[in-house]
Amino acid sequence: MQKGKLDIIDKVLEACYKHNPDALFVMSLMHQYEERGSLSKKQLEGLYQKAAKVAEIPSNWLATLEATIQKMHTREKSPVITTTPLFVKDEAIGNKMSAILEKYPQHKRVVFLFAKYNQHELLSISEKTEVEKFYKLLIKM
Numbered sequence: 001m002q003k004g005k006l007d008i009i010d011k012v013l014e015a016c017y018k019h020n021p022d023a024l025f026v027m028s029l030m031h032q033y034e035e036r037g038s039l040s041k042k043q044l045e046g047l048y049q050k051a052a053k054v055a056e057i058p059s060n061w062l063a064t065l066e067a068t069i070q071k072m073h074t075r076e077k078s079p080v081i082t083t084t085p086l087f088v089k090d091e092a093i094g095n096k097m098s099a100i101l102e103k104y105p106q107h108k109r110v111v112f113l114f115a116k117y118n119q120h121e122l123l124s125i126s127e128k129t130e131v132e133k134f135y136k137l138l139i140k141m
Contacts, residue, residue: 008061008064008065008068009033009039009044009047009065009068010033011061012047012051012057012061012062012065013026013029013030013033013047014030015051015054015056015057015061016047016050016051016054016057017030018056019054019056023050025046025050026047026050029043029046029047041069041072041073041074044065044068044069044072045069047065048062048065048066048069051065089117089120090123090128093117093123093128093131094114094117096131096132096135096139097110097113097114097117097131098114099135099139100131100134100135100138100139101114103138103139104138107134107138109130109134110131110134113127113130113131
């Protein structure tokens with residue numbers, strides 16, 4: 001607290017304590033205010049809610065407390081970002097490669113592409129076209 005400056009928070013705390021000396025919330029706020037010299041925005045909002053119910057507290061103290069609360073920074077949590085997987089298996093291409101390998105298990109190019117597919121690597125458009133061509137030639141004869 002600066003010298004010569006009124007401490008409204010302390011006055012409001014004392015007034016709330018005098019109104020109800022058994023209030024644990026107010027006592028804990030008083031203790032924390034004495035220890036740290038400040039309260040968080042949420043704590044001040046709670047104090048304001050309690051103080052608004054006490055008739056003996058002047059309205060200008062409440063207005064000052066409210067202005068202090070509004071000046072404080074509000075921490076906002078960033079929304080949770082759902083990520084889409086980098087690789088989504090194209091089941092149709094996988095089924096076509098499996099069908100080719102059932103009939104021709106030694107087909108080197110399809111074995112290579114199927115291994116790439118199973119390791120969650122992206123197949124290029126030309127590789128997919130190649131699998132389609134092999135499927136038409138070897139299976140759909």
